Amino acid sequence: MMKIVTIIGARPQFVKAAVVSRALDFFAERHRNKQINEVIVHTGQHYDTNMSDIFFAEMQIPKPHYNLHMGGGYHGVMTGQMLAKIEEILLEEKPDVVLVYGDTNSTIAGALAAVKLHIPVAHVESGLRSFNMRMPEEVNRILTDRISSWLFCPTKKAVNNLQGEGFMRKEMTGKYLIENVGDVMYDAALFYKDIAQPSETLSNVLKEVNYKFYLATIHRAENTDDMVRLKNIIKALECISRNIPVILPLHPRTRNIIQQYNIQLDNIKVIDPVGYFDMITLLEQCQGVLTDSGGVQKEAYFFCKPCITLRDETEWVELVEHGYNVLVGADYDKILQAQKESSAKQLDFSIKLYGDGTAGDKIIQKIVEVVLK
Known part of the structure; x- marks a missing residue:
């Protein structure tokens, strides 16, 4: 059996995590002999009253198993409190993998808590760079990449960024596994555009x-x-x-x-x-x-x-x-x-810059290949 703990805290991360959670369910259905359990932790970094039961039901997003209510405060205070609470959960749940998304304080807190406990970290949206260190997001994404084991990139440019920083593609021997899987938000856009209805x-x-x-x-x-x-x-x-x-x-x-x-x-x-x-x-x-x-x-x-x-x-x-x-x-x-x-441009949007809409499937397949091999 494999257990994944997913750490999220901002609304876009719920949408991204929903893509991977659906891929996890599909994988489990196709491979009934492989038991996979996902535990979702919501740090509460971005509190939103729209995060109601209706929101989760309409968007088919799994409800969090834990809600830490950590929204507000300075970056250091928020990140430190998240780190302590997430560590408690990881000690209780004992997952095989911790999955984090993007570049929020929740992302770096989840990754730090896991790596301190020697739990492999999978970072979705790895390798993105603005090259502006005044942005808190830039600091978070760089540090998260450095301590993650799986680096799931949305684009070839993201892969190039990592390789330029000295990351090398290696199997899971304490090093890094870099994969250009495409963008999970593209998966989400394809899925939700067919069911979305305006208020x-x-x-x-x-x-x-x-x-x-x-x-x-x-x-x-x-x-x-x-x-x-x-x-x-x-x-x-x-x-x-x-x-x-x-x-x-x-x-x-x-x-x-x-x-x-x-x-x-x-x-x-x-x-x-x-x-x-x-x-x-x-x-x-x-x-x-x-x-x-x-x-x-x-x-x-x-x-x-x-x-x-x-x-x-x-x-x-x-x-x-x-x-x-x-x-x-x-x-x-x-x-x-x-x-x-x-307003006068005629743009050709047929170029596929962010994959083929199967990023979630590729992420789960790669994790399962290593953990359940």
């Missing part, structure tokens, strides 16, 4: 804008905590919205900052944060995307929409190289120019 609230919003709009998201500290950058971005969105509506699902923290500094949102269609199904609808319906989110950059590509990234760098460099994504930072003129050019 009544969003349907009314789409009717108001006559189903023609740009989608914008702003949440990164580099933009929200810098008033010059934030004002430039809002000013550009205001200008764009005079010609075509801009829908902005606004995080409460960003909304509070905008209100605090009396930044006007006169023309932008501001709505409350949306769930994953509503986000899928927005991505399918929009003309294009303006975002500082890493995940939304990819999702724009999954749904064949041009993306303008409100950052100075991106982990998803292949999107920039192929012209699907344009980096504009918080430069007012660059944002407007990129939006003007994107």
Whole structure:
């Protein structure tokens, strides 16, 4: 029998983990002689009232076995508390593998707790680099890669990053196993787009804008905590919205900052944060995307929409190289120019940059090959 402990703490990680959990169930059904047990630990890093029973049921996401309620606080305090609690769980559960996702504090806390107990760590979304060490996410992903045994990469570029840092592909002999499995978020997009239905609230919003709009998201500290950058971005969105509506699902923290500094949102269609199904609808319906989110950059590509990234760098460099994504930072003129050019572009989205939609299956197959061999 094999036991996997999955550590997650942010909403996107639930979606990613759901992909691998489904792959685990399918594998178990096909190989009834191989018993596999998954224990899901939710650190509570991002508390969301939408994480209700209905949310889990609609998205077919397994409920966590543990919820640590560790949201809020400084990075060091949060990570340290998670580390202590996760260690207790691992000592109790005694898993064969600890599975972590992405680059959050939950990711590094789970990986550290496991490696200290000599439990192999599998890191999904390994090898991504922004090369900006001021980003907490960059620190988390680099450290997690260094102490993980399985390095599951979403792209060839991610593999190259690891190899450039001295990682070598080796079987599980205390070294690293690097695999380009594709992106689990692509798996998720393919699965959920066929079952997603917009909420009544969003349907009314789409009717108001006559189903023609740009989608914008702003949440990164580099933009929200810098008033010059934030004002430039809002000013550009205001200008764009005079010609075509801009829908902005606004995080409460960003909304509070905008209100605090009396930044006007006169023309932008501001709505409350949306769930994953509503986000899928927005991505399918929009003309294009303006975002500082890493995940939304990819999702724009999954749904064949041009993306303008409100950052100075991106982990998803292949999107920039192929012209699907344009980096504009918080430069007012660059944002407007990129939006003007994107509306006239004819992009070929047939290129498969993130695998074939079977990343979850490949991850489980590789882990099982080693643990249950």
